[in-house]
Amino acid sequence: MFTALFGSVEQGIIYAIMALGVYLTFRVLDFPDLTVDGSFVTGAATAAMMIVLGYHPILATITAIVAGFIAGCMTGLLHTKGKINPLLSGILMMIALYSINLRIMGLTAENAIVRPNIPLLNSDTVFTQFQSFWGNLGIDTALTDFLKNTLGLKTAPSTWGTIIIVLIITLAIKFIADWFLKTEVGLAIRATGDNKRMIRSFSANTDTLIVLGLGLSNALVAFSGALIAQYSKFADVNMGIGMIVIGLASVIIGEAIFGTKTIFRTTLAVVAGAIIYRIIYAVALRIEWLDTGDMKLITAVIVILALVIPQVLEKQREKKRKAKRRIERQHELAQGGNRLA
Incomplete structure (x- = not known):
């Protein structure tokens, strides 16, 4: 059980990068971007294709980020x-990316063909390199032995x-x-999401800000896709389905759990939310x-609960506040009546 949860935390941390990208579009820019389902695969396909062709995993990952940025800009x-309507723009780009991703993965063949997946079982990735590094230092063995001896676990992660x-x-x-969100450009992007007319009155180019915001968002999504492909040891054209929901x-x-009072707290909440989601899913x-x-059903139920429960709790808190104000008001009226008497 512990090993399974450990794997869920690993995946949750990687998916948190994608969640940060989704946060930039849906919360900061207020743009319903469905490109995510396609750009996630673009990152995975680009990284996998370059690794198979013999390029360094880090260079492959950087190229995947650039590919995601271009997709978002488009x-x-x-x-x-x-x-074009924001929702439709994302849908059109997502559909276009499906064919583009097939072509990208087909570049690994001698004659470029349409290819739905790329295995990375025997390929070197960023994770195999770092695992080798930590293993040579003896950190893997030390941490594993510590968990077994301290918590009494029979099995513990070895990497x-x-x-x-x-x-x-x-x-x-x-x-x-x-x-970035506190810089001049970042504040302009946040203002564009809040009120386009206001930011235009300050002579800001909202079109450029929207394109930049979408590019950065999908760059993060593609980065997450590249890491997931290297973590899972494969890239598949259908691995991005439902990413926007996740x-x-x-x-x-x-x-819902950590609140949104500050930027620091909100981004931390997004990272924690991705980890919690993967843990709930694993359980x-x-x-x-x-x-x-039943993965999609589980995802839908988790999202429904995350949307409904905070509203129910807020209504209960509001009832308590109203009841408290009513009691205070009655108490004030009673005191006023006593003074008059």
Whole structure:
């Protein structure tokens, strides 16, 4: 059980990068971007294709980020220059990316063909490199023995390089996002999401800001896709289906639990929400009458609960506040009557 939860935390930290990208569009820009389902696969396909062709995993990952940025910018251009509805812009780009992703994965063959997946079982990835590094230092063995001896676990994860590197990367992106959203450009993007007319009155180019915001968002999504492909040891054209729902679930769960008072707190909530989502999902799949085919149902139920429960709790708190104010008002009226008497 512990090993399964450990794997869920690893995946949750990687998916948190994608959730941060979703947060930028849905919360900051107020743009319903469905490009995510396609750009996630674009990142995975690009990274996998370059790794198979012999490029360094880090260079492959950086290229995947650039590909995701371009995809996001194209969605922004469809909306700003093509005057297409935001939702439809994302849908059109998502559909286009499906074919593009097939072509990207086909580049690994001698003659470029349409290819639905790329295996990475015997390929070197960023995770195998860091696992080897931590293993040579003896950290993996030390941490595993510590857990077994301290907590009395019969089995414990034997590789810690993965969770350490993804945690460092995700936290670095979280802090960079915090800093960026407080810069002049970041504040302009936030203002564009809040009120386009107001920011235009200050002579700001909202079209450029929207394109930039969507590009950065999908760059993060593609980055997450590239890491997931290297973590799972394969890239598949259908691995991005439902990513937007997972991203929204992570954002909603995090905000419901940790709140949104500051940028720092909100981005931290998004990261925590992604981890909590993966843990809930892993626990749900351990129920006997559920299997992997119920993944989408589990996701839908988690999102529904995350949306409904905070509203119910808020209504209860509001009733308590009204009751308290009513009692205070009655007490004040009683005191006023006593003084008059």
